[in-house]
Amino acid sequence: MVGNPDSTARAPFAPWDRRDLPGSFNVAETARRVGNYKWTEMKLFEALGGWIATVPELDIKMRLGAHCYHHAWHADLWHKRLPELREMKPERLTVPANEAMERFIEAMTEPEAAELSIEKLVGVYRVLIPRFIAAYTYHRNNTSEITDAPTIRSINFILQDEFDDWRDGEMMLQSLITRPEHVERAAAHQAKLEAIMVEAGGITGPDSIGGAEPG
Amino acid sequence: MAERLADTRNPVEATPTGRKSSKSRAASNRLTPDRPDASERARGLMHGIMVGEIQALEGAGRTAHDFDAGDGTGDTIPFELKLDMARQAWDEARHVEISAKLGDWMGTELGEFQENTVLFEAACSNDPVLRLAGVNRALEGLAIDVFTQMKEFGDLAGDPFLEFCEDWMLADEVTHVKMGSDWLRKVTENDPGRRKKALEFQQVVDKLFSFGGARGDHDESSFILARRFRELAGFTDDEVDTISELDHEALVERQAAIATAQAAAVPAPA
Numbered sequence: 130m131v132g133n134p135d136s137t138a139r140a141p142f143a144p145w146d147r148r149d150l151p152g153s154f155n156v157a158e159t160a161r162r163v164g165n166y167k168w169t170e171m172k173l174f175e176a177l178g179g180w181i182a183t184v185p186e187l188d189i190k191m192r193l194g195a196h197c198y199h200h201a202w203h204a205d206l207w208h209k210r211l212p213e214l215r216e217m218k219p220e221r222l223t224v225p226a227n228e229a230m231e232r233f234i235e236a237m238t239e240p241e242a243a244e245l246s247i248e249k250l251v252g253v254y255r256v257l258i259p260r261f262i263a264a265y266t267y268h269r270n271n272t273s274e275i276t277d278a279p280t281i282r283s284i285n286f287i288l289q290d291e292f293d294d295w296r297d298g299e300m301m302l303q304s305l306i307t308r309p310e311h312v313e314r315a316a317a318h319q320a321k322l323e324a325i326m327v328e329a330g331g332i333t334g335p336d337s338i339g340g341a342e343p344g
Numbered sequence: 345m346a347e348r349l350a351d352t353r354n355p356v357e358a359t360p361t362g363r364k365s366s367k368s369r370a371a372s373n374r375l376t377p378d379r380p381d382a383s384e385r386a387r388g389l390m391h392g393i394m395v396g397e398i399q400a401l402e403g404a405g406r407t408a409h410d411f412d413a414g415d416g417t418g419d420t421i422p423f424e425l426k427l428d429m430a431r432q433a434w435d436e437a438r439h440v441e442i443s444a445k446l447g448d449w450m451g452t453e454l455g456e457f458q459e460n461t462v463l464f465e466a467a468c469s470n471d472p473v474l475r476l477a478g479v480n481r482a483l484e485g486l487a488i489d490v491f492t493q494m495k496e497f498g499d500l501a502g503d504p505f506l507e508f509c510e511d512w513m514l515a516d517e518v519t520h521v522k523m524g525s526d527w528l529r530k531v532t533e534n535d536p537g538r539r540k541k542a543l544e545f546q547q548v549v550d551k552l553f554s555f556g557g558a559r560g561d562h563d564e565s566s567f568i569l570a571r572r573f574r575e576l577a578g579f580t581d582d583e584v585d586t587i588s589e590l591d592h593e594a595l596v597e598r599q600a601a602i603a604t605a606q607a608a609a610v611p612a613p614a
Binding site: 138141148149156212213215217277 | 519
């Protein structure tokens, strides 16, 4: 067909289709990252679910219920993606990126008392979810849009949730932080958690957004 | 024709004790970069893969369309199986894209090699279970073997682009074969006769697409059975052994046919 000026056959890729090969991640590396996503999303929805009963503010209680399901759905998407990446035992890769990440989740879920809504929300919406947005965006922008399109599709849906939930969380925090001591509490807790997160390097470790080595 | 058949450079031996060609003496028929015909064979294989992917795309789309959602009896298939077929259609579409780019990378023009539509025919059975057996298990199983071989070829040839693409397609094929294995068992759970018929059809397709023993566990095989990936995809050891036996049978039949043709082609003594 090529070289025949009378051919009506079309090229396999339209002129506006700029998708290309290869991407930055092979199958094994993608599976590793997806396993880290799943573990962290699970820890997050468990934490949100647990806090619903301990948060006294009704509007926040309801939002946590909705967000709990969002992150459970994300975990489910990643759980289903792992066998497609040749990991038939998804639990094998459902692990934290490193020990610091595990410590971060412990520190983030530490606040229990009813009067600690600010601390609870700061950990989720000012530290963890921004890290999710960063790691997902890095993955989406660096993997192949052809070979890894299913992961990109999931990330796009998930990112929509993450942005919406982050906005909800930030607005809930702004409504709770009304006095100077609230500002100090929020900042102190954020600094404590951020330090552990920096040690972890992000959701998938030091390469969460590419390049950086642990300091 | 007679001259060609009498050519002892034929890559398949006429008999196990017959003369071997320089090609088969080298090692095996396996596609490796050091073969003089490696480039041409790899390009031809990749072109065949692309055409196969187009047919697999059409077949998955048809199965998503052709059967009503139901309990799996009669002309129905479970709703979730329809969803899996739609997902497979997406995967196969990506494989066509990958193959097109790989073909371009390897210097192949679309339409450069002659192809056929046998794969699509296997996807046209009236019984959806036969489609699962013939397409998802037999043909996609073959794809596992071929992609494993091509991935190795890319590695040996120092071609990370080829290796990358084959690795991703291989991951999808394992998923498709597993779909076939899981749904075949589930849909025929209470119908052993239907399952038996489907597995027999799978063996027919497996033998047909062994290409006269070109695929198998033996030295003469162009590409080997990828046992580890087949296991991930839901094949039991016994099932892979059966395929290996079918491959061997196909090889013996091909050797016998070549021997007969060569004998007939030898000129009578003056």
